[in-house]
Amino acid sequence: MSRITGLRVRDIRFPTSREHDGSDAMNPDPDYSAAxxxxxxxxxxxxxxxxxxxxxxxxxxxxxxxIAALRGHVVGRDAEALLADMGGTWRSMVHDSQLRWLGPEKGVMHMAIGAVVNALWDLKAKRAGLPLWALLASMSPEDLVDLVDFRYLTDAITPAEALELFRAAEPLRAERRRRLEQSGYPAYTTTPGWLGYDDDKLARLCREAVADGFTQIKLKVGGSVDEDVRRLRIARQVVGPDVRIAIDANQRWDVDEAVEWIDRLREFDIAWVEEPTSPDDVLGHAEIARRIAPVPVATGEHMANRVIAKQLIQADAMRVLQIDATRVAGVNENVAILLLAAKHGVRVCPHAGGVGLCEAVQHLSMFDAVALSGALEDRCIEFVDHLHEHFVTPVDVRGGRYWPPTAPGAGTEMLSDSLDAHTYPDGPVWAAASAADPVRDTIRVA
Amino acid sequence: MSRITGLRVRDIRFPTSREHDGSDAMNPDPDYSAAxxxxxxxxxxxxxxxxxxxxxxxxxxxxxxxIAALRGHVVGRDAEALLADMGGTWRSMVHDSQLRWLGPEKGVMHMAIGAVVNALWDLKAKRAGLPLWALLASMSPEDLVDLVDFRYLTDAITPAEALELFRAAEPLRAERRRRLEQSGYPAYTTTPGWLGYDDDKLARLCREAVADGFTQIKLKVGGSVDEDVRRLRIARQVVGPDVRIAIDANQRWDVDEAVEWIDRLREFDIAWVEEPTSPDDVLGHAEIARRIAPVPVATGEHMANRVIAKQLIQADAMRVLQIDATRVAGVNENVAILLLAAKHGVRVCPHAGGVGLCEAVQHLSMFDAVALSGALEDRCIEFVDHLHEHFVTPVDVRGGRYWPPTAPGAGTEMLSDSLDAHTYPDGPVWAAASAADPVRDTIRVA
Incomplete structure (x- = not known):
């Protein structure tokens, strides 16, 4: 038997805003960070x-x-017991009646639970000597169903239906796994598309994306429609007619505005329109989806929890569901969302980028490809070529595809040197930054 | 000119769980607290x-x-400028692009903005020498519209429509105010209804509620349906047929479960069923509302923001909208929600209780009664008789009605002695509690 002896939390920040990496219509100057x-x-x-x-x-x-507020749920506990019943572990935190008030099941407190849950999954996978996707794909259908809290979901999926889905996939796992390991999982790239890049950089990065084997790219839009037309024209010209171009508005519009804006961009053969409006606005997304059809709506990176996911599906509010590894309460809740999507035939193309999101989310898609939906060729995981060098097991993306991780764990461990260097505000990167650029803490409003 | 010199945050907690005050199906042992x-x-x-x-x-x-993370938005700023443009002040915090990521517009970060916004309103009202409701009801229609961020709302209400609503009410303000001051605003009481109370206490508190002039009470339900039947029978017998009885499930059920449960309780002539399911589940509420009609659904105390409020109205998901003073981003966002309700003819019956929620939310209903919907006799503000003694200007509830506050401010200032005594974990109340009851920090799960 072993006990959890510590839960350490660190404030890690990367000064990405200096290069406009990650700039979009709502986020002009992000400094990618990790709690x-x-x-x-x-x-x-x-x-x-x-x-x-x-x-x-x-x-x-x-x-x-x-995250620190969750210490009492973890520290001092029997590690084997927590890891053997990850469904129960999840519930003990999400249904802590006092902490629940701070959401419920959304925002800062819910994401904090996600981080702790995911850290326990990382530990569990390392103990098993397996990458997380393979660990999940080795669990029995019954054990997988036990991970999921079906509260508020039973009007869309029941535990019995979930079990049926996992059971149906079980005989196919070995063959699917072979295919995944042989061919990888499709990726698309957002690297060319940030709003803060000039036209030359846009064109160059589009060219590189095609040369690197990507068959889909994504551009940020929503600053100015004329600018968007111009940038899409450049991108389409560079990549040619066969590479898909998705666009991402990062929640910039109201319903009518979204429809009018997208009408101006239709000519460029849009693969999907991402986050046209508030991530909470299920009915708004549904209305936009109806009015811009056949251009598909994509959303999900900011959906607060499985209840919003359920409604997006029920309302036919999007065609592409974009799960995120750190927005909801960790692996367990993403398994719930993958189940909802699998049952209702919705494509899942995860959100990634930021720092470590690619490393984390690939495990969920690969698990789904082996042990749940089995779908893969109509899907793609976002890829952005930033900050991978800070991870112990960075993603392996080649030829426009993610190659399945083989190292034990969930991919979420950062290098010790990187952690020390980027600790905020006292790590050397930030101490240097404050000296060089005293106004960098100025607050900008989208 | 004056400057904001400080933003002090304190952790204030009341050991209410010792008496089962506030116990319901999801919250067995709340310690009412205030950041x-x-x-x-x-x-x-x-x-x-x-x-x-x-x-x-x-x-x-x-x-x-x-709350402390918002310091840079307030401290060192020109106080007159912030207070003169409360719409701009609200936007500067809600649209801070980096902080926004933590919601967006929901949960811990959004509620923190609400507290800072409300503190500025308290200051503004004190400077004006007016209670907040009267300050708001003295503002021009144009200035009131300027408080509201219509982003994501224009498919349900536009600024022009909002202006029209305020303008239509303007000539009626004086007469409505007279009426409010003469007759007060209807209240209902939840004091009898907590799940942790035994039958004798339930019956006694029901009798007292009627004697105190309340014409509506509310009971917590959702623990066990047989228990609920028994408790409702006692309550109905005590209060007679003319006092309304609402029930509150505190998010306990899935859709089918809610419908079946409520079918068992129909015979008691239910005034409304509150929070039958997840507060995020607009479509679930709509389905329940359709299936239990004509029993009305009430919800809103946990709705994360105006976008959820909009959808609850659009989907016909409830008949009674229950705003809360500290769940959304303060007065401004509640004005937005009151506008949505007024335009679409939805009754607003605020959530209160807890600590200070009665003191805070009454101002919003009274402002609405004077300067917006003008409705009052079909509405009621929740009242729970707890913890009012800790406020500088506690509510005045007599004869089953809230009487309009006359003291300058928003009602949200606590007594200095109460703050000191209940500071967590070092105030005398908590130091004593830990000595007396060493297991009180045990975590219970709903």
């Missing part, structure tokens, strides 16, 4: 479970405080 | 703006950290 958590035990294996909430700068310390 | 904020300036008037986020115990320190 990073490490769970330690007294086991002789010395293994640590690591995970994080991704944020974009200010407020990362609030996220840190929320 | 309390005080805004100070260098003006000679010495006035302070005070407000809080209401929580139920653990995690109050997370809320505290979130």
């Amino acid at each position: 990073y958590v490490e769970v330690t035990t007294d086991a002789l294996d010395g293994l640590t479970g690591s995970a994080f909430v991704f944020t974009i700068g200010r407020g990362n310390e609030v996220q840190e405080a929320a | 309390y904020v005080e805004v100070t300036t260098d003006a000679l008037d010495g006035l302070t703006g005070s407000a809080f986020v209401f929580t139920i115990g653990r995690g109050n320190e997370v809320q505290e950290a979130a």
Whole structure:
């Protein structure tokens, strides 16, 4: 038996705003950040479970405080017991009646639970000697169903239906896994598309994306429609007619505005329109989806929880569901969302980028491809070529595809040197930054 | 000119769980708490703006950290400029692009903005020498519309429509105000209805409620349907056929479960069924509302923001909208929600209780009664007889009605002695509690 001995939280920030990396219509100057958590035990294996909430700068310390508030749920507990019943572990935190008031099941407190849950999954996978996707894909249908809290979901999927889905996929797992390992999982790239890049950089990065084997790119839109037309024209010209171009408005519009704006961009053969409006606006997305059809709506990176996911599906509000590894309460809740999508035949194309989101979310798609939906060729995981060098097991993306991780764990462990260098506000990167650019803490409003 | 010199945050908790006050199907042992904020300036008037986020115990320190993260938006700023443009002040915080990521517009970070916004309103009202409701009801229609951010709302209400509503009410303000001051605003009481109370206490409190002039009471349900039947039978017998009885499930059910449960309770002539399911589940509420009609659904105390409010109205998901003073981003967002309700003819019966929620929310209903919907006799504000003694200007509830506050401010300032006594974990109340009851920090799960 081993005990959880510590839950350490760290405020890690990267000064990405200096290069306009990640700039979009709502987020002009993000500093990609991680409220990073490490769970330690007294086991002789010395293994640590690591995970994080991704944020974009200010407020990362609030996220840190929320993770620290979960200490009592973890520290001092029997590690085997927590890891053997991850469904129960999840419920004990999400249904803590006092903490629940702070959401319920949304925002800072819910994401904090996600980080702790994911750190425990990282530890569990390392103990099993398996990458997380393979660990999940080795669990029995019954055990997988046990991970999921079906509260508020039973009008869209029941535990019995979930079990049926996992059971139907079980005989196919081995063959699907072989295929995944042989061919990888499709990726698309957002690297060319940030609003802050000039036309030359846009064209160059589009060219590189095609040369790198990507068959879909994504451009940020929503600043100015004329600018969007111009940038889409450049991109379409560079990539040619066969590479898909998705666009991402990052919640910029109201319903009518979205429809009018997209009408101006239709000519460029849009693969999907992402986050046209508020991520909470299920009915708004549904109305937009109806009016811009056949251009598909994509959304989900900011959906607060499985209840919003359920409604997006029920209302036919999108064609492409974009799960995020650190927005909801961790692996368990994403399994619930994958189940909803699988049952209702919705494509899942995860949100990634930021810092570590690619490393984390690939495991969910690969698990789904092996043990649940089995779908893969109509899907793609977002890829942005930033900050992978800070991870112990960075993603392997080649030829426009994600190649399945083989290292044990959830992919969410950062390098010790990177953590030390980027600790905010006292790490050397930030100490240097404040000296070089004293106005960098100026607040900009979207 | 004066400057904001400080933003002080305090962790204030009341050990209410010892008496089962506030116990319901989801919250067995709340310790009513306030993440309390005080805004100070260098003006000679010495006035302070005070407000809080209401929580139920653990995690109050997370809320505290979130409020502190807003310091840069307030401290050092020109107080007159912030207070003269409360719409702009609201936007500067809600649209802070980095902090926005932590919601967006929901949960811990959004409620923190609400507390700071409300503290500024408290200061503004004190400076004006008016209670908040009267200050709001003295503003021009144009200035009121300027308070509201219509982003994501224009498919349900436009600024022009909002202006029209305020203008139509303007000539009626004086007469409505007279009526309000003469007759008060209807209240209902939840004091009898907590799940943790035994039958004798339930019956006694029901009798007292009627004797006190209340014409509506509310009972918590959702623990066990047989228990609910028994308790409703007692309550109905005591209060007679003419007093309305509402029930509150505190998010306990899935859709089918809600419908079946309520079918068992119909015979008691239910005034409304509150929070039958997840507060995020607009479509679930709509389905329940359709299937239990004509029993009305009430919800809103946990709705994260105006976008959820909009959809509840669009989907016909409830008949009674229950705004809360500290769940959304303060007065401004509640004005937006009151506008949505007024335009679409929805009854607003605010959630209150907790600590200070009665003191805070009455101002919003009274403003609405004077300067917006004008409705009053078909509405009622929740009242729970707890913890009012800790406020500088406690509510005045007599004869089953709220009487309009006359003291300048928003009602949200607590007594200095109460703050000191209930500071967590070092105030005398908590130091004593830990000594007397060493297991009180045990975590219970709903």
